[in-house]
Amino acid sequence: ARHLLSRDGHNILLDCGLYQGRRKDTWDRNRYFHFEPSRVDAVLLSHAHIDHSGNLPNLVRQGFAGPIWATMATTDLARVMLRDSAFIQEKDAEWLNKPTQRRRHPGIRTIEPLYSMEDAEQAIKQLRGMEYHKQFEVLPGLDVTFYDAGHILGAAAVIMDIQRGDQRKRLAFSGDIGRAGLPLLRSPEIPYNVDWLIMESTYGARTHDPIGDAKEELRQTIVDAVERGGKIVMPSFSVERTQEIVYFLNELYNEGHLPQIPIYVDSPLAIDVTAIFRQHEECYNDATKNTLRTNGDIFGFQRLSYVRDVQQSMQLNAIKTPCLIISASGMCEAGRVVHHLRNSVGDSKNTIVFVGYQAENTLGRKLVERQKEVNILGEPHEVHANIVTLNAFSGHADKNDLFEYARTVKEASPNLKRVFLVHGEEEGLSALKQRFTTELGLSVTIPSLGERIALEEMNG
Ligand SMILES: [Zn+2]
Numbered sequence: 001a002r003h004l005l006s007r008d009g010h011n012i013l014l015d016c017g018l019y020q021g022r023r024k025d026t027w028d029r030n031r032y033f034h035f036e037p038s039r040v041d042a043v044l045l046s047h048a049h050i051d052h053s054g055n056l057p058n059l060v061r062q063g064f065a066g067p068i069w070a071t072m073a074t075t076d077l078a079r080v081m082l083r084d085s086a087f088i089q090e091k092d093a094e095w096l097n098k099p100t101q102r103r104r105h106p107g108i109r110t111i112e113p114l115y116s117m118e119d120a121e122q123a124i125k126q127l128r129g130m131e132y133h134k135q136f137e138v139l140p141g142l143d144v145t146f147y148d149a150g151h152i153l154g155a156a157a158v159i160m161d162i163q164r165g166d167q168r169k170r171l172a173f174s175g176d177i178g179r180a181g182l183p184l185l186r187s188p189e190i191p192y193n194v195d196w197l198i199m200e201s202t203y204g205a206r207t208h209d210p211i212g213d214a215k216e217e218l219r220q221t222i223v224d225a226v227e228r229g230g231k232i233v234m235p236s237f238s239v240e241r242t243q244e245i246v247y248f249l250n251e252l253y254n255e256g257h258l259p260q261i262p263i264y265v266d267s268p269l270a271i272d273v274t275a276i277f278r279q280h281e282e283c284y285n286d287a288t289k290n291t292l293r294t295n296g297d298i299f300g301f302q303r304l305s306y307v308r309d310v311q312q313s314m315q316l317n318a319i320k321t322p323c324l325i326i327s328a329s330g331m332c333e334a335g336r337v338v339h340h341l342r343n344s345v346g347d348s349k350n351t352i353v354f355v356g357y358q359a360e361n362t363l364g365r366k367l368v369e370r371q372k373e374v375n376i377l378g379e380p381h382e383v384h385a386n387i388v389t390l391n392a393f394s395g396h397a398d399k400n401d402l403f404e405y406a407r408t409v410k411e412a413s414p415n416l417k418r419v420f421l422v423h424g425e426e427e428g429l430s431a432l433k434q435r436f437t438t439e440l441g442l443s444v445t446i447p448s449l450g451e452r453i454a455l456e457e458m459n460g
Pocket residue numbers: 047049052151176
């Protein structure tokens with residue numbers, strides 16, 4: 001996701017994400033910008049997810065030299081995420097440049113990575129951290145405030161107050177909207193007195209199971225899996241989802257409801273991210289702050305081990321008794337979880353538990369769809385393990401939450417002129433547009449990629 005705002009010769013970019021998917025669909029989209037990066041004055045970054053932050057090093061590589069504003073927690077998370085992403089970009093280019101790949105695509109020059117570690121380090125230098133609710137000046141006549149988005153640690157809605165003459169107008173960018181009742185995080189805050197709203201619509205056509213069911217579903221799944229007598233492999237995103245799972249496991253452990261099995265978080269990235277979570281108690285909700293007061297460590301308990309070392313990770317393969325391995329990547333496309341899956345999918349005693357969204361064409365999606373045979377690291381494997389999907393875990397507002405968000409923004413904004421729906425798929429976008437128009441009487445625009453939209457001329 002990325003959105004360029006232009007006024008009086010100044011350019012502000014909202015987010016600068018990587019499009020993820022098949023290489024042929026995303027190559028040009030990620031590589032080239034519709035604007036001149038050196039002419040962007042500043043970036044306002046809503047949160048650290050790669051689909052919102054992951055193309056910042058490329059923007060910097062192509063000449064952007066301004067500040068990247070974000071919340072404190074987002075700048076800390078972006079630091080590890082961008083380094084991780086640069087590592088992946090370099091590895092990807094290395095692979096494409098191998099002789100076997102070159103033969104498949106004759107005539108193509110040596111492929112440069114989208115960006116290098118050096119570019120990522122430069123982007124990191126341009127990060128500027130700001131507290132929630134503290135207004136700051138980005139340009140003369142443009143003041144910005146971050147509101148809690150309740151999506152991942154540090155995630156924010158970006159509230160822009162624009163001064164022209166004696167007129168002041170407010171443009172709000174929702175970022176990714178979270179859900180009320182998530183572990184750790186506060187509920188999304190509603191922007192008010194908004195003139196224009198740019199709003200995400202990822203789940204504009206879907207509903208989630210209630211988050212209140214998540215902990216009990218997790219417990220039941222572990223109990224069932226232990227009864228089968230095998231291992232549990234849980235592919236999980238390193239940011240937010242892993243910490244939420246560990247938080248629930250910690251609670252279950254303290255309540256005496258957790259089966260007596262060893263638990264491993266096997267992901268160096270997740271370990272780094274958890275360390276950042278520990279440093280940002282200011283982002284926690286009240287319940288979490290209370291737990292912290294009585295519990296001391298919400299991300300650690302006896303029987304839970306964090307595994308950084310590769311040798312130790314490989315030793316987990318040898319375990320034959322029940323245990324829980326939480327590992328990345330969340331969609332099983334890379335990382336240590338791939339090895340754990342190779343090791344465990346063939347045995348019906350084992351359980352694979354999915355706790356996050358699985359995009360099309362990923363190994364995770366194939367397992368969720370219960371394909372009988374899957375390719376892992378270039379070899380076919382029959383799937384006999386029990387596959388469980390826990391739908392209650394989602395950091396995103398569903399279609400009802402999104403409707404409620406727009407309704408309450410409108411209620412708090414007598415001058416709301418227009419809503420721009422972004423960051424969604426065709427079905428969700430049009431479903432939301434329909435409801436917003438008919439039920440809320442809102443004017444709704446769905447901008448297409450690269451389209452420029454003039455906000456209605458301001459009076460005065
Ligand atoms: Zn996100």
